[in-house]
Amino acid sequence: xxxxxxxxxxxxxxxxxxxxxxxxxxxxxxxxxxxxxxxxxxxxxxxxxxxxxxxxxxxxxxxxxxxxxxxxxxxxxxxxxxxxxxxxxxxxxxxxxxxxxxxxxxxxxxxxxxxxxxxxxxxxxxxxxxxxxxxxxxxxxxxxxxxxxxxxxxxxxxxxxxxxxxxxxxxx
Amino acid sequence: xxxxxxxxxxxxxxxxxxxxxxxxxxxxxxxxxxxxxxxxxxxxxxxxxxxxxxxxxxxxxxxxxxxxxxxxxxxxxxxxxxxxxxxxxxxxxxxxxxxxxxxxxxxxxxxxxxxxxxxxxxxxxxxxxxxxxxxxxxxxxxxxxxxxxxxxxxxxxxxxxxxxxxxxxxxxxxxxxxxxxxxxxxxxxxxxxxxxxxxxxxxxxxxxxxxxxxxxxxxxxxxxxxxxxxxxxxxxxxxxxxxxxxxxxxxxxxxxxxxxxxxxxxxxxxxxxxxxxxxxxxxxxxxxxxxxxxxxxxxxxxxxxxxxxxxxxxxxxxxxxxxxxxxxxxxxxxxxxxxxxxxxxxxxxxxxxxxxxxxxxxxxxxxxxxxxxxxxxxxxxxxxxxxxxxxxxxxxxxxxxxxxxxxxxxxxxxxxxxxxxxxxxxxxxxxxxxxxxxxxxxxxxxxxxxxxxxxxxxxxxxxxxxxxxxxxxxxxxxxxxxxxxxxxxxxxxxxx
Amino acid sequence: xxxxxxxxxxxxxxxxxxxxxxxxxxxxxxxxxxxxxxxxxxxxxxxxxxxxxxxxxxxxxxxxxxxxxxxxxxxxxxxxxxxxxxxxxxxxxxxxxxxxxxxxxxxxxxxxxxxxxxxxxxxxxxxxxxxxxxxxxxxxxxxxxxxxxxxxxxxxxxxxxxxxxxxxxxxxxxxxxxxxxxxxxxxxxxxxxxxxxxxxxxxxxxxxxxxxxxxxxxxxxxxxxxxxxxxxxxxxxxxxxxxxxxxxxxxxxxxxxxxxxxxxxxxxxxxxxxxxxxxxxxxxxxxxxxxxxxxxxxxxxxxxxxxxxxxxxx
Numbered sequence: 002x003x004x005x006x007x008x009x010x011x012x013x014x015x016x017x018x019x020x021x022x023x024x025x026x027x028x029x030x031x032x033x034x035x036x037x038x039x040x041x042x043x044x045x046x047x048x049x050x051x052x053x054x055x056x057x058x059x060x061x062x063x064x065x066x067x068x069x070x071x072x073x074x075x076x077x078x079x080x081x082x083x084x085x086x087x088x089x090x091x092x093x094x095x096x097x098x099x100x101x102x103x104x105x106x107x108x109x110x111x112x113x114x115x116x117x118x119x120x121x122x123x124x125x126x127x128x129x130x131x132x133x134x135x136x137x138x139x140x141x142x143x144x145x146x147x148x149x150x151x152x153x154x155x156x157x158x159x160x161x162x163x164x165x166x167x168x169x170x171x172x173x
Numbered sequence: 174x175x176x177x178x179x180x181x182x183x184x185x186x187x188x189x190x191x192x193x194x195x196x197x198x199x200x201x202x203x204x205x206x207x208x209x210x211x212x213x214x215x216x217x218x219x220x221x222x223x224x225x226x227x228x229x230x231x232x233x234x235x236x237x238x239x240x241x242x243x244x245x246x247x248x249x250x251x252x253x254x255x256x257x258x259x260x261x262x263x264x265x266x267x268x269x270x271x272x273x274x275x276x277x278x279x280x281x282x283x284x285x286x287x288x289x290x291x292x293x294x295x296x297x298x299x300x301x302x303x304x305x306x307x308x309x310x311x312x313x314x315x316x317x318x319x320x321x322x323x324x325x326x327x328x329x330x331x332x333x334x335x336x337x338x339x340x341x342x343x344x345x346x347x348x349x350x351x352x353x354x355x356x357x358x359x360x361x362x363x364x365x366x367x368x369x370x371x372x373x374x375x376x377x378x379x380x381x382x383x384x385x386x387x388x389x390x391x392x393x394x395x396x397x398x399x400x401x402x403x404x405x406x407x408x409x410x411x412x413x414x415x416x417x418x419x420x421x422x423x424x425x426x427x428x429x430x431x432x433x434x435x436x437x438x439x440x441x442x443x444x445x446x447x448x449x450x451x452x453x454x455x456x457x458x459x460x461x462x463x464x465x466x467x468x469x470x471x472x473x474x475x476x477x478x479x480x481x482x483x484x485x486x487x488x489x490x491x492x493x494x495x496x497x498x499x500x501x502x503x504x505x506x507x508x509x510x511x512x513x514x515x516x517x518x519x520x521x522x523x524x525x526x527x528x529x530x531x532x533x534x535x536x537x538x539x540x541x542x543x544x545x546x547x548x549x550x551x552x553x554x555x556x557x558x559x560x561x562x563x564x565x566x567x568x569x570x571x572x573x574x575x576x577x578x579x580x581x582x583x584x585x586x587x588x589x590x591x592x593x594x595x596x597x598x599x600x601x602x603x604x605x606x607x608x609x610x611x612x613x614x615x616x617x618x619x620x621x622x623x624x625x626x627x628x629x630x631x632x633x634x635x636x637x638x639x640x641x642x643x644x645x646x647x648x649x650x651x652x653x654x655x656x657x658x659x660x661x662x663x664x665x666x667x668x669x
Numbered sequence: 670x671x672x673x674x675x676x677x678x679x680x681x682x683x684x685x686x687x688x689x690x691x692x693x694x695x696x697x698x699x700x701x702x703x704x705x706x707x708x709x710x711x712x713x714x715x716x717x718x719x720x721x722x723x724x725x726x727x728x729x730x731x732x733x734x735x736x737x738x739x740x741x742x743x744x745x746x747x748x749x750x751x752x753x754x755x756x757x758x759x760x761x762x763x764x765x766x767x768x769x770x771x772x773x774x775x776x777x778x779x780x781x782x783x784x785x786x787x788x789x790x791x792x793x794x795x796x797x798x799x800x801x802x803x804x805x806x807x808x809x810x811x812x813x814x815x816x817x818x819x820x821x822x823x824x825x826x827x828x829x830x831x832x833x834x835x836x837x838x839x840x841x842x843x844x845x846x847x848x849x850x851x852x853x854x855x856x857x858x859x860x861x862x863x864x865x866x867x868x869x870x871x872x873x874x875x876x877x878x879x880x881x882x883x884x885x886x887x888x889x890x891x892x893x894x895x896x897x898x899x900x901x902x903x904x905x906x907x908x909x910x911x912x913x914x915x916x917x918x919x920x921x922x923x924x925x926x927x928x929x930x931x932x933x934x935x936x937x938x939x940x941x942x943x944x945x946x947x948x949x950x951x952x953x954x955x956x957x958x959x960x961x962x963x964x965x966x967x968x969x970x971x972x973x974x975x976x977x978x979x980x981x982x983x
Contacts (some may be wrong), residue, residue, distance in 0.1 A: 011602050015341070022348055022363070030360055036339055038362040043616075046347045058337045085397040088381035092393050092569075093594065096386075099573060100586040111568055125324020127397060127562075140476045149567070153574065161203065162217055163578045164699060166733050216706035216733070219715050223943055313862030357847055359824035359981070368744055371737030371771060441853050494859065495875025496852045502706030503852075510871070511716050511947040517875025580705070580736050581745075607755075617849075625846055629818060629863065 009059070009068045016055050023048035067143035084126050091122045107168035117143055176525035183228040183530040184537060192225070193534060196233035198539040200240025201247075201549070207254045207381050208575020211241035219508050227512045227527050232534030234508050238501055239538045242481055243287050243404075243546060244630030247553050250279045250473075252568055254385040254634040258376060258445035259480045264384060266465065267471030271500020273468055277412030281358035282473045284546045285419035286426065290478030291539035293430035294437070294485020298492075299532040300420045303521075305486075306493040309439045314625035315636045316443065319646035321619035324446045324661065326650045328611055329657045331466070331491035334603040336661060342604040346612020347619075349374050357628065369584040378576045378585040379613055382592025383599075383606040384574050389565050390597040396561060412550045414543075422474045440498035445614055450478035457653070462660055469588050480584045481542075485535065490529065492516050511635045690926035693753055694727040701757040703742020705735040709851075709871055710758050712951060713786060713915050720941035724934035738762065738823065740772045747778045753931070755780070759918040761827040764971040766883035768978025769825050776971050779918040782928055783935040784966060788946060789889030789912045790831045790977045791896060792819075793873045793882040794865030795858055803886045803905050806835040807841055816842040820854030820866045823847055827913065831888065832867040838902070838909045858882060870895040870952030886974050888912060894950035911970060915953070916963075932959050 026048060029041035062068025099115040106114075120142055125134070157163045183189070196218060203214040214237045222230030247257025250267035263283065272280040297305070312320070325343065333338015352363040353373025362483035364370040419426070437449035455475035456465045463470045488505075490496040495517035497503035507517055520528050560566070576589045596606045630636040638644050679782050679828040683737045700718070702711045714731055714943040722729050734742035739762045746757035766772045793819075800806035810817055817836070821829035824840060824847035836843030846863055851872040858866045859881045866873060866882075876882040889912045892901055902909040917935065919928075938944060948955050958966055 008602050010518065011598055014598075017343075019348070025363060026548040029362060030358070032629075034358065034631075037357065038620075040355040040358045041364060043620045044348065044351045044362060047344055047351065050346065051344045054337055054341050054344065058335075058341065061337070065793060085394040088393050088397060090392060092389065092565075093590070096569060096573070096590050096593075098585075099569075100583060100590065103573070103577065103586070104583055108574070112574075115573075116566050116570060120562050122394065123396065123562045123565070145563070149570075153570070157574065157578070160211075161209065161578075162730055163209075163213075164581060165574070165577070184725075212706045213733075216715070216731070220718050223716075223947075231944060288876055310856060310860035313857055354824065356824060356849065359769075360848075368737045368740045368772070371740055372735075375736070440856055441849060489855070492858070494879075494881075496856045497707070500705055500707050503708075504711075507707055507712035507715070510950045511712065513946045513950045515875055515878070518879030518881075519875075580741065581732060581734050582736060582741060587778050621849065625848075628844070628846055640942070 008062065008082045012055055012059050012062075012068070016052060019051040019055065023052065036100075088123060088126050091126075092119060095122070100136055104166045105168075108165040109150050109154050110168070112153070113146045116146035116149060177529050178212070179213060180524040180529035180533055183226070183526065184232065184533045189229045189232060189534075190537065192229055193232040193537055193539045194545070195234040196236030197240040197538055198241075198545055199225025200237035201244040201542070201545060202240075203237075204241030204244025205248045206244075206386060206575055207248065207256060208377060208574050208578050210257065210377070210579075211245075211499065213502050213578075214241050215501060215504040215508070215560065219504065219511070221506055225508070227514055228530035228534060229511060229530050231505075231509060232538065234505055235531070235535050236538040236541055238293060238484055238505065239481070239511050239535075239542045240545070241501070243284075243542050246283050246287065246477055246480065247280065247546075249555065250283055250554055251276060252385065253379055253388040254568070254572070257662050258380060258610065258614060259448045259483060260476070261380065261384070261445070261607060262448040262476035263480065265452065265476070265607060266467070266469050267476075269466070270468030270470075270473070271557070275410050275468070276557055277550070278342065278415060278418075278470075279468075279473060279585055280546075280550050280553060281415035282419050282470055283477045284414045284543065284550065285416055286429075286477035287481040287546075288427055288539060288543040289419070290430045290433055290481035291484060291542065292536065293478070294434045295532065295536045295539060298485045298488055299433045299529070302489045302493050303434070303436050303518075305438050305489050307436075307488050310494070311507050311642060312439055312442075313640075314622040314629060315339075315640050315643040316362065316646070317622040318619055318626055319372055319637065319643040319650075321615045321622065321654055322440055323646045323650045323653075324611065324615045325619070326654050326657070327446075327449050328608045329654060329661075330453045330456055331449070331607045331611070332537040332605050334605070336658075338602070338604040342599055342606070343612045345599075346609035346614075347610075347616040348612075349379070351620070355615065357624045367584070369580075369582055373611070373617070374588065375579065375585055376613060377579050378589035379592050380610060381572050381576055382589040383596035385568060386589060386593025387596030387600060387606065389568050390593060392561070392565055395535035396565075412554045414547055414550070418470060419474055422471050425451075425471050425474045426478050428454055428458070428478040429475045430482045430667070432490075433482030434486040435497070436479075436556065437483035438489040440487075440490045440496050445483075446611070447483045447612060448476045451475045453653075455655060458469070460596070467471060476594065481539075488535070492531070493518065494589070507550075589630045608633040614634045671901045672939045685918075687719055690924045693927050693930060694725055696754060698725065698731050698753070699755045700729050700731050700750075701742050701746045701755060702733050703739035703746070703762075704733065706733050709869065709950070709951070710760060710915060713948075714758055715952070716944055716947040716951070717785065718936055720938040720944050721934055722763060724931070724937040737771070737805050738766065738826070740766055744772060744774060746751045746918075747748065747774050747920045748852075749920055751920040751924075753919060753923060753927035756917050756931075759914075759916050759967075761913050761970065761974055763918075764974040765825060765830055765978045766828050768830075768975035768982070770794055770979070770982055776967060776975075778921050780836075780921050780923040780928065781963050781967055782917045782919060782923070782931045782959070782962055784914050784916040784956065785935060785939060786915045786953040787889065787912045788869045788871065788895075788914075788953045789887040789893050789901070790828065790834060790835075790867050791870055791873055791884050791887045791893065791899060792865065792867050793837065793858070793877060795861055796880070796883050796965065798884075803839075810841045816844040818844045818846055820857055820863045821845050822848050822851035822854055822868060822872075823849065825978065825981060827974065828867050828869075830974060830981065831911070833981070834909075834911070834973065834977055835888070837982060855882070872952075874952045884931075889954075891954075893952065894949060894954045903914060904911065911973065914970070916958075935959075937976045 028063035031041045033039035102111040203209040247261040248254040249260040249263045267279040328343035749755040
């Protein structure tokens, strides 16, 4: 999606994470009762192994020349290269907001908002140049989002007896 | 014999059959939804069984269990959402096949393989339960550790693209599995005073994040790049059970059913590894191991037959020893006890007709599972005709609600998102997500048991090789590891 | 504006709390089980559910909030309003969690409504030529000087703490091997991988009835209904009594009128023959306790457990 040397970058991210786990593991008690392994043994051993294997993988990638290659641009792509990246980020961010608002806004409202925005974002981004946004389709989408969230709420809370967050107005 | 005849009479009454069917249907629906587990479905129906005779109530709950496992495979096949850890192996081949436009074929194989696995385990359950239970008791800490090593070797086999990257992914799973209260000394590891992490990272948010959420994130990108995800209505193949195609792989069916039943009967072995073991086994026996992971029918047959054989296997220690292996059988056992029946050795002598009634009800539940799916398959594949934009949003919604429902804990939702992003990049750079799940499942088993084994032996490592079962597993693991490396080498050399 | 709103809010809150007790219950009651479905506590709540619903005249929604060995569910329970619409199931784990120090709540954050069931801890060992009862077991262990390797249902669980307390009381060395669950420990004991277990009757009764384990002693006030042949510690000549229990509790600050309604409901529910049958097969003894007696019981039981758990922590 982005023209970066991303495989190398991802290796480095994982390396940093493993390093952090290893550093944290150093604070764990290393004394073992009864001749068994200590609580620190597995975290240390595993994170060290990850670091080692990542380094090997990077060296092998360097030798084979795959680590630093740029991603091939997709010939069939119908949209500019930044569009999928933005869409990806928007959906991921939307999920975070959904999780944040689930309890304060209650299930029904937050879900309806999420469904509406999620589909809307993808639609707007995939819109052909010059295509206008039909108000009728927006309303249809809003209706869909509202109906689905209410229906799912009823099925889960009444049918499956699963307690979902509510704001306490009219039972939703 | 008299007990068996009496038991037949207890099951074959129209209202008992109806209730078993209803339980199966509810299980199927709940199992297909991400996050809703078999245990939750059974717990939901539990109060209804109080007023029923034991065989009727247990029949309904067994139907729910079978249905939930089968339902998990439907969403694994169509949407890459493994409803239970044991359907992870199903996603490896069934989902790629469905993506090719052969969703009907993938589900058709699933249905037949599940049915055969389920019926096989039912036969074993009714004929061989006591000796298998005795075998399961021989598993002590050393044996469990060796078994988990055996399971970890599979990481090499499911990481088809790059062995080193696959191992890294497996180790990431193992590392995440160390989060929480350490199982032997009670020390907090990586919990940062977060209550939700005290008992470790919950498996379900990890599962759904790594598979479903990461898949949707990939779909979002592909949506704009003309990726290979278009399901057109005219491309959809015919959806029906594929009897002949499935039965042609009878060797895989047989070995996977046996593995599933036995691993299912070992309590706490993380029954979910049964389907991985069968998948691995099928790949090793196969003439075309390189096709595994690309939508190969043998892979689906292996995982699905084993997946449903696990159910019958898990009932063995529960009914004969009173030891439930995992959550769903624990609720089932609760249901039995609330009925006033204590499972265990005495069940066979004191309540013969009831125990045989339960066996027969389990057969019937498997038949209902087949019938409901047979009629339902046309409906299931309709899911793929939902416009992609809507489907992506709906899948994410179900993932969030399902994961929230597990513990009513919003933390799990964030955890799922984190795993979703991690999974997206792991797949993108060929690390793979299946090894992470294997690591997550096997990590706690491996660590707690080796530490228990050493605690019991006073620090003497030789227990691992002086005990026959443990030694066997370790030797076979080593042999398998070499075989996989050799197989990979043979596969890759002609290409490069 | 803000002030006005808060006054209005306080006023509605006040008026609603005044009418609350009179028409309680006017909506569904949430019963938080801090463990997953299928555990001992969950079984008890689900067995009680139908008869409690009848007695209270409302629907009870069982909500399993597992995680942290009960810590998450209990924390959630005490964070909710003490309006009688959220209750939970207190057990000895409520106390051991406090003692282990990972949670922000204490036993005093709950209003205890009732004790419903008690079940003692049972020490059960695998059959062995050298020991058949408590006396021969202690004599043999003291002579050999070896520790008794006992399985518990989890590190820091009440069975773990009870095993250590029993060891101190009996004067033998106990090596506690924590397992992931009670059933995993029983399975290891049946397979001869450890010497025995200290667990509640519901978890060992199948093994004992099937002659795979022998029960040595139990810790209850009276003999357990599920294991009538097993002597209590008191009968064996020790001044030691401490049982597992399961009850109903609300967050602190429950209206006494609502508490009284609950007590009435529990009194009816425990008379239900279906529940009695369920309790019996789960190996529990129905032993209801309310009000001041209950508070004394909580005080008496929690003290040693919290102290012993604090000792493990160090």
